[in-house]
Amino acid sequence: MVMVGRDGERARLSVFVLAPDGQALVLRGEAGVGKSTLLDLAARLAAEDGQLVVRATGVEAESGLPHAGLHQLLYPLLPTSDDRPSGGRTSDDRASDGRASDGRPSDAPPLGATTRAAFDAVFGRPDGPPPPVMALGIAVLDLLSWTASKGRPVLLVLDDGQWLDEASAEVCGFVGRRLAGRPGVKLLVAVRGDTSSPFDTAALPEAPIGALADADATRLLDLHHPRLGRQVRGLVLEQAGGNPLALLELPAHLADGPGDRAGQDLLGLHGVPLPRRIQGIYAARLARLGDSVRAELLRGALDGAAARPGDGPAPIARYRMREVDEAVACGLLVVEPGAGEFAFRHPLVRSSVVQLATPDQRRAAHRVLAQLHREYPERRAIHLAAATVDPEEGVAADLEAAARSATRRGGARLAVSWLTRAAELSETRVDRSRRLDEAAYVAGQTDHLGRARSLALAAAPGTDESPAAVLADSYLALYRDGEVRATHRRIVAAVERLRDSPDRAGQHGPDLPGRGPDRPDEVLDRLVSLLLAVSQYAGDRATWRRTHEVLATLGDLATERAWMYGSTWSDVVRHGAGWSRRVERAAAGLEDQDPWDVTRLAVSAYHLDVLSPLRPYLERVVDRELDTGAMSSGIVMLHLVLLDQLALGQWDAAERTGHRALALATERGHGLFAHQTRAYLAQLAAVRGRTAEARELQTAVVAWARPRGVGFLTQIADAVGATAALSAGDYETAFLHAIGITAPGAFRPYAYQASRTLLDLVEAALHTGRAEQARAHALAARDAGLPDLSPRLALITHGALAMTAEDDTEASAHYARAQSHPAAERFPFELARIRLAHGIAVRRLHGAAAARLPLTQAAKTFDRLGAPAWAARAHAELRAAGVAPHTPAPASVPLTWQERRVAELAAGGLTNKEIGEQMRLSPRTVSAHLYRAFPKLGITTRDALRDALTRVSQPAPAP
Structure with missing residues (x-):
């Protein structure tokens, strides 16, 4: 087709396509204004320049499928090799011209393990979770840069971007914003200006595509319809308003009768938006087609037929329309050059086909497409949900399985819709209630707590005390208000009712992934897990005793996970022995677990100080959970990442993580998570010597948590007070805060900070002349078996025993055991404190020379961590030992x-x-x-x- 006008747009596209630097551009305009024609021009210019052009099209029916659009964009670029992502061919399929027979490059890029895992996730492999936007975006950038580095620049062309799925659009936005400085790679996107789009907030450069100028509109009309009468010609120009598609289609719609009749047809549409007028034209043509042709078109429209997969076949087969020449003849379809497949002339044709079909016709088409996609559970689920009217257990089970798969791939929000639909299609009341319960639970995890409650009430109408309703209400009360006392009582009552219910055994439903013999009653299991979480936040002896009593009455109904959480979350000193290895075994299959199960397991790992091996997984999945998955689990994952960063001495990163978690929790109205984050930030400020900030945050936490009885947070606040006072050299205040957590010589039951503040209490006691109490506390740690519970507790127990030892031989032995512990370097702050104490003791007993090594090691660590008060103390001791170290001032980091x-x-x-x-x-x-x-x-x-x-x-x- 000859392009008329658009001189400015063509010039800009020519500069864009031929420029050596990487960049992105979004074309925005109304339907029919010519965006696709401009994309064709850009693709032709790029191909003539020797560039590799990869094209994709957003498909409305796939807008809810994560990464569906990315399938189209990535597939032509990925290698054909035995370790390819699923959906590709083998290396034996290569063509003799150096390219695979499907058009993709035959020389495989050197994909690293992380990059390969990211692409495997996008292509639907079941052995890994989809990566977060940043990780996947970096992988795509690496692939594009490698492709361009082979001497052939790459142009990515995306049409109908308004229908791209959100996950793909986020990755495209991430990539587009980072193409500057990456020569040879460009991204060109077209979106409708009258439709909301995931690219609306992508912050990419845009070019508005407006109507044709009057002279150009006249030329285009005369070129394609030279024999129009003057009156009709004027009406067409007026009605089209410079829209090229309207200029082409309106004349063809006019009757062959008198001109005034034609004019009335046009005037009758006056005031209707132009895209709807054009759809009316297409609807009139569709009405003249036979039933079989319209059925073919409907199946193609609902499946995105011929959606331009790129240089090779699409990774997911689409419906191929057959015997539709009649639709080609009347201008509704075109034949794609090269591929020979039928494609819709314009996206408005596809919309018209769907809108004109009756509900029965659409359901019949969806049934055919469900069979076509039987190997892709999530695509099949979309079509099954739309195809079925009456209850059908097989369809409901398929939807439930797809929901479980989506949940584990970061699509918990989508899973709620599928579970709700599965409930509607359930054949029995029990299955309907169970699936609504499941939908309510997942909705609660995605932070849609109001919807969770409404789904729970729908599952058991007429009662507010169904298990699902109790779960929904309890999550709301806990997260938003920090209500632990009444929530604990209500959950205990629900557990006991469910335990004693005669029909409890039938509530777990069919065997699905994550269900079956190892999880005999999922509803009960979830109630127990929430009961344990509430007990952890309450943090008092009476609450935990009641919880353990309830757990004991469940017998075989209590899973190993329940006992693991009950032991490690409550009192690690008394109940934590023997759980570390079981936590590590359970962590071997994180990809096969729901996000909330991963989070609970990671909390156990934190209490046992073995969180670091789980952190890479948490960092990979946290973004996706915050975007489309389990929001509450995502915030807890951020807390866990922060705590591990704090333990490993990555304090700048921990501060950034904490502020991110605080912003999210505040925005979502989660009072509990917001104050929990403040408590962790207060701990960080305390170790860094920012005592005013630490005490300000500590005061805010105490004022919120103490009236509510949230002992978990008030204990952290006391620990903050002790650490801040130690940093300031106020040892008396530090001792008073420490004994507020536990008395010297004992570890208060169910006070999780009691063991964690062992070193604080001992140091404060020693500096205030309470040597006997310090020694009693160190011996109590040894006698309680703390060195066997976790690597951190082993380190600080030996440090405490060394500091309080009664003779030099014993002190030297414990200092040696502490500093040589295999995990000592994983806890640099505690290790540096022990080395500082060691150096002070050695200098006093054996002279300056012997003290220099531990003191130097301590000073370097404190400097690196950014703990100025502790560093000053270490440098003072070094000066006393005859060394005057230089401490450079930290460089300020400017804001972007x-x-x-x-x-x-x-x-x-x-x-x-x-x-x-x-x-x-x-x-x-x-x-x-x-x-x-x-x-x-x-x-x-x-x-x-x-x-x-x-x-x-x-x-x-x-x-």
Whole structure:
């Protein structure tokens, strides 16, 4: 087709395509304005320049399937090798011209394990979770850069971007924003301006595509319809308003009769949006087709037929329309050159086909497509859900299985819809209630607590005390309000009712992944897990005793996981022995577990100080859970990552993680998680010697947690007070805070901070002349078997025994055991404190020379961690030992331009959503900028932004 006009757009596209630098561009305009024609022009220019062109099209029917669009974009670029992602061919299929027979490059890029795992996840392999946006985006960037480095630039062309699934759009946005500086790679996207799009907040450069100028519109009309009468010609130009598709289609719709009749046809459509008028034209043509042809078109429309998969076949087979020449003849379909497949002339044709079909016709088409996609459970589920009206257990079971798969792949929100639909199609009341219970539970985990409650009530109408209703209400009360006392009583009552119910055994439903003999009653199991979580937050002896009593009455109904959580979350000193290896075994199959099960297991790992091996998995999946999965699990995952970063001495990263978690929890209204994050940030501020900040956060936590009886947080607050006082050299105050957690010489039952603050109490007691109490506490740790419970407890127990030893031989032995422990370097702050104490003792007993090594090691660690008060103490001891070390001042980190702008808007009182609207960013991206800016500014709250911004230098230049 000859392009008329568009001189400016063509010039811009020519510069874009032929430029050597990487870049991205979004074309935005109404339906029919010519975006696809411009994409064709860009693709032709790129091909003539020798570039590799990869094309994809957003498909409305696939907009709910994570990474469906990315399938189309990645498939032509991935290698053909035996370790390819699923859906490709073998290396034996290569063509003699150096390319695979399906058109993809035959020389395989050197994919690393992480990159290969990311692409395997996108292509639907079951042996790994889908990576977060950043990890997948980096993998795509690496693949594109490698492809371009082979001497052939790459142009990615995406049409109908408004229908791209959200997961793919986020990756494309991530990639597009980072193409600058990567020569040879460009991304060109077209989206409708009158339809919301996932690219609306992608922050990519845009080019508006408007109507043709009057002269160009006239030329286009005359070129394709030269014999129109003057009156009709004028009406067409007026009605089309410069829209090229309207200029082509409106004349063909006119009757062959008198011109005034034709004019009336057009005027009768006046006031109707132009895309709807064009759809009306297509509907009139469709009405003249035979039933069999319309059925073929409907199946193709619902499955995205001929959606331009790229240079090779699509990784997922689409429906291929047959015997539809009649539709080609009337201008509804075209034949794709090369492939020879039928394709819709325009996306509006596809929409018209679907809208014109009756509900029965659409259901029949979905049944055919469900059979076509029988090897792809999630695609099959979409079609099954739409194809079935009456209850059908087989379909309901398929939907339930797809929901479970989606949950484990980060699609918990989508799983709620499928489970709800599965409940509607259930044949028995029991199955319907069970599936609604499941939907309610998953909805609660995705932070849709109101919907969770409504689903729970629908599962058991007429009662507020069904297990699902108790779960929904209890999560709401716990997360939002921190209500532990009444929530604990209500869950205990629900567990006892379910335990004693005669029909309890039938509630677990069919064997599905994660169910079966090892999980005899999932509803009961979930109630027990929540009971244990509430007990952990309560953190008092009476609550835990009652919980363990209930757990004991369950007998075989209590799973090993329940006992694991009950032992490790409650009192690791008394009940933690023997669980470390079982936690590590359970962590071997994280990919096969629901996100909330992974989170609970990781909490046990934290209490046993073996969290680090689980952290890479948590970091891979946390973004996807916060985006489309289990929001509450995602926030807890952030807490766990923060705690591991804190333990490993990665304090700058821990601060960023903490501010991100705080922003999310505050935005979601989770009072419990918000104050829990503040408590962890207070711990971080305390070890870094920022005592004013630590005490400010500590006060806020105590004021919220103490009236509610959330002992888990008040214990952390006491620990913060002890550490902050130690940093400030106020040992008396540190001792008072420490004994508020546990008395010297004992470990208060069910006080989880009792063992964790062992070193704090011992040091504070020694510095205040309470040597006997310090010694009694160190011996109590040894006698309680703390060295056998966890590597961190082993380190600090030997350190405490060394500090309080009654003779030099015993002290030397324990100092040696502490510093030579295989896991000692994993806890650098505690190790540095022990080395500092060792150096002080050695200098006094054996002279300066012997003390220099441990003191130097301690000083270097404190300097690296950013603990100035502790570093000053170590350097003072080094000077006493005859060494005067130089401590460089830390360099300030400037704000980027975008961080500065976000911070300024936040200081002005705007919410994350309002900032996002101004800067064309998502609220999540705004939150990420803030949590990176806070530590650079040295603050922890939005209230401090205004003052902090006046103190800092100018940001980096704007891009």
